[in-house]
Amino acid sequence: MFAKPFRVKSNTAIKGSDRRKLKADVQSAFPSLSGAELSHLIPNKEELNVVKMYLHKGDVVTAYVLNKNPIFFEMNRRLYPTVYTLWSCPDLLVTFTTWPAVLTKLAGGAGEVPETQRHKKHDVKRQN
Numbered sequence: 001m002f003a004k005p006f007r008v009k010s011n012t013a014i015k016g017s018d019r020r021k022l023k024a025d026v027q028s029a030f031p032s033l034s035g036a037e038l039s040h041l042i043p044n045k046e047e048l049n050v051v052k053m054y055l056h057k058g059d060v061v062t063a064y065v066l067n068k069n070p071i072f073f074e075m076n077r078r079l080y081p082t083v084y085t086l087w088s089c090p091d092l093l094v095t096f097t098t099w100p101a102v103l104t105k106l107a108g109g110a111g112e113v114p115e116t117q118r119h120k121k122h123d124v125k126r127q128n
Contacts, residue, residue: 032092
């Protein structure tokens with residue numbers, strides 16, 4: 001009947017091996033990211049934390065936080081960039097530009113025109 005409150009399960013500093021694994025995972029999830037951009041997003045020597053959270057519905061989300069700014073989050077074993085990361089690397093995701101009238105249809109659950117799609121069904125993308 002009532003939603004469970006959001007809560008943080010853990011907030012720990014990331015180890016060097018986990019940092020390298022995160023870099024590899026980000027590089028494979030977002031191949032358009034250059035080496036310089038990757039080093040800017042996940043530097044070797046700065047404070048990087050892993051925050052595990054329980055959401056209202058009980059889902060577990062892992063957030064990666066660099067100097068108290070979230071950069072990526074992982075849900076259902078998929079990495080997603082945060083808005084903060086997209087500000088730093090605006091070309092990280094495929095962008096679609098549509099008419100404002102179409103946005104209301106997309107928000108209602110309508111699909112995009114199949115002939116114009118150049119991405120796979122579950123690719124992460126942003127709507128402009």
